[in-house]
Amino acid sequence: MRETDFISGFAKGLSVIEAFDAGNSRLSITDVSRITGLERATARRCLLTLSELGYADYDGKFFTLSPRILRLGHSYLSSTPLPRLVQPFLDQLSEKTGESASASVLDGNEIVYIARASHKRVMSINLNPGSRLPAYCSSMGRVLLAAMPEDEAQRILENSNRTANTLTTKTAIADLLDELQRVRAQGYAVIDQELEIGLCSIAIPVRNMRGTTVAAINVGTQAVRVTIDEMIERYLPIMQSTRDTITSLLV
Amino acid sequence: MRETDFISGFAKGLSVIEAFDAGNSRLSITDVSRITGLERATARRCLLTLSELGYADYDGKFFTLSPRILRLGHSYLSSTPLPRLVQPFLDQLSEKTGESASASVLDGNEIVYIARASHKRVMSINLNPGSRLPAYCSSMGRVLLAAMPEDEAQRILENSNRTANTLTTKTAIADLLDELQRVRAQGYAVIDQELEIGLCSIAIPVRNMRGTTVAAINVGTQAVRVTIDEMIERYLPIMQSTRDTITSLLV
DNA sequence: TGACTTTTGTTCGTATATCGCACAACGTGT
DNA sequence: ACACGTTGTGCGATATACGAACAAAAGTCA
Numbered sequence: 118m119r120e121t122d123f124i125s126g127f128a129k130g131l132s133v134i135e136a137f138d139a140g141n142s143r144l145s146i147t148d149v150s151r152i153t154g155l156e157r158a159t160a161r162r163c164l165l166t167l168s169e170l171g172y173a174d175y176d177g178k179f180f181t182l183s184p185r186i187l188r189l190g191h192s193y194l195s196s197t198p199l200p201r202l203v204q205p206f207l208d209q210l211s212e213k214t215g216e217s218a219s220a221s222v223l224d225g226n227e228i229v230y231i232a233r234a235s236h237k238r239v240m241s242i243n244l245n246p247g248s249r250l251p252a253y254c255s256s257m258g259r260v261l262l263a264a265m266p267e268d269e270a271q272r273i274l275e276n277s278n279r280t281a282n283t284l285t286t287k288t289a290i291a292d293l294l295d296e297l298q299r300v301r302a303q304g305y306a307v308i309d310q311e312l313e314i315g316l317c318s319i320a321i322p323v324r325n326m327r328g329t330t331v332a333a334i335n336v337g338t339q340a341v342r343v344t345i346d347e348m349i350e351r352y353l354p355i356m357q358s359t360r361d362t363i364t365s366l367l368v
Numbered sequence: 369m370r371e372t373d374f375i376s377g378f379a380k381g382l383s384v385i386e387a388f389d390a391g392n393s394r395l396s397i398t399d400v401s402r403i404t405g406l407e408r409a410t411a412r413r414c415l416l417t418l419s420e421l422g423y424a425d426y427d428g429k430f431f432t433l434s435p436r437i438l439r440l441g442h443s444y445l446s447s448t449p450l451p452r453l454v455q456p457f458l459d460q461l462s463e464k465t466g467e468s469a470s471a472s473v474l475d476g477n478e479i480v481y482i483a484r485a486s487h488k489r490v491m492s493i494n495l496n497p498g499s500r501l502p503a504y505c506s507s508m509g510r511v512l513l514a515a516m517p518e519d520e521a522q523r524i525l526e527n528s529n530r531t532a533n534t535l536t537t538k539t540a541i542a543d544l545l546d547e548l549q550r551v552r553a554q555g556y557a558v559i560d561q562e563l564e565i566g567l568c569s570i571a572i573p574v575r576n577m578r579g580t581t582v583a584a585i586n587v588g589t590q591a592v593r594v595t596i597d598e599m600i601e602r603y604l605p606i607m608q609s610t611r612d613t614i615t616s617l618l619v
Numbered sequence: 620t621g622a623c624t625t626t627t628g629t630t631c632g633t634a635t636a637t638c639g640c641a642c643a644a645c646g647t648g649t
Numbered sequence: 650a651c652a653c654g655t656t657g658t659g660c661g662a663t664a665t666a667c668g669a670a671c672a673a674a675a676g677t678c679a
Contacts (some may be wrong), residue, residue, distance in 0.1 A: 131421065196433060245434065377638090
């Protein structure tokens with residue numbers, strides 16, 4: 118790609134949108150300039166553009182994102198076939214297991230939920246399509262990392278901020294690589310309260326007909342309700358049969 | 369705003385993202401140029417920029433959005449206090465009523481879901497935060513339209529593509545304005561299979577302490593399970609009490 | 620309160636990057 | 650080989666970004 122094929126104004130604008138997050142809902146021009154590293158004048162122009170287009174609101178002092186921004190993320194969910202394809206199967210899976218079922222793909226160090234059938238709230242945080250979790254300590258993350266070349270997976274693990282969320286969280290690269298090896302061999306990943314105390318989940322890869330892993334699906338539950346072994350015994354076969362149906366629909 | 373405070377390259381880039389939707393997941397440069405009305409050279413630069421930043425993938429012929437795009441919409445959901453604030457109350461509401469509960473705001477002619485506790489699939493389409501429905505034929509849409517000045521609501525109704533989804537769908541402006549009047553008077557809106565056959569819902573406005581309507585919440589169910597009157601009798605009081613709690617938390 | 624400092628927002632001229640057009644190159648199917 | 654549709658490129662005209670200077674608030678302290 119040539120230098121001139123890159124629209125830096127567009128890139129800067131996108132970085133301004135991403136400047137808004139959990140702790141930053143109301144931002145002044147200076148705030149945005151600090152967060153993004155853009156010149157104040159440039160940040161201001163990006164913000165005014167967003168506001169002019171209805172993607173942001175401006176009260177003369179602070180900017181906030183407006184719900185119109187959701188169109189952008191929704192472009193992905195509605196245009197990509199996979200989320201729409203897997204949703205009904207997740208509904209079935211959730212129905213049959215009596216637990217929450219989800220599908221996700223990898224984006225950098227994180228898994229991104231692309232569809233979900235939530236049965237009952239089991240986690241402290243709420244998960245929806247678009248939600249993100251670190252890959253290294255989630256069952257679907259392990260499955261997706263296991264599906265890629267080992268050196269690439271290792272690079273991602275090294276770039277991850279590997280926090281020990283609980284006492285059982287694996288954080289050492291060597292341990293995680295071992296675990297990936299195991300996941301590859303057995304064809305599924307199990308997380309036993311590594312992300313949050315009381316939370317267990319099991320995930321398997323979804324491959325297309327060519328054998329490329331395109332997503333992961335999982336079933337999550339509360340540790341008190343079922344043991345890991347029961348989870349493998351009861352849920353894994355149902356998940357695999359669901360997965361096979363999905364695969365048969367993927368080119 | 370001055371002419372020079374508007375970054376047209378940014379605006380064009382955003383329109384390129386929105387070009388991707390349900391029927392358009394894999395787009396060539398020419399496709400995007402046709403859909404957006406941009407010059408081919410410009411569309412190409414926008415797409416290459418998206419791809420360079422990891423927001424899109426390019427196979428040399430077609431562009432597809434990548435899950436990274438979801439960060440943009442998620443900026444809104446995670447940064448805006450309202451969605452995070454209402455979620456636990458929707459969970460409670462869903463628990464108490466045994467039905468799905470949602471919250472939404474208005475964006476143009478459409479309502480946008482900002483949070484949802486889905487109990488069991490009742491609709492043919494799947495709803496998530498970010499999902500959109502036409503305002504004129506949804507219970508939350510009616511409530512939100514009723515909360516605004518009548519002439520503005522009328523303008524929105526006139527700009528809406530008012531399709532008769534079912535035999536009971538109100539589509540005439542006069543009927544809809546009458547209905548808004550009723551909603552204003554009684555403080556809630558009821559939809560009896562106007563959006564989809566077999567689907568009923570009831571919605572009420574959520575106001576902040578200053579009395580401004582900031583969102584709507586609803587409970588939706590299958591028509592066979594409960595009559596409209598039962599819905600009003602059983603769900604409305606619970607919804608109102610939930611709403612009052614939410615209001616007390618809003619500045 | 621009032622003078623001073625610090626921070627924030629806005630404006631402006633200029634260097635530079637982007638736009639849109641016209642043309643070239645490529646690929647595909649007849 | 651030809652016509653057609655699509656993608657890539659060079660160039661002049663134009664719009665944008667930068668940095669600094671200016672204006673306006675917002676603190677700060679006696």
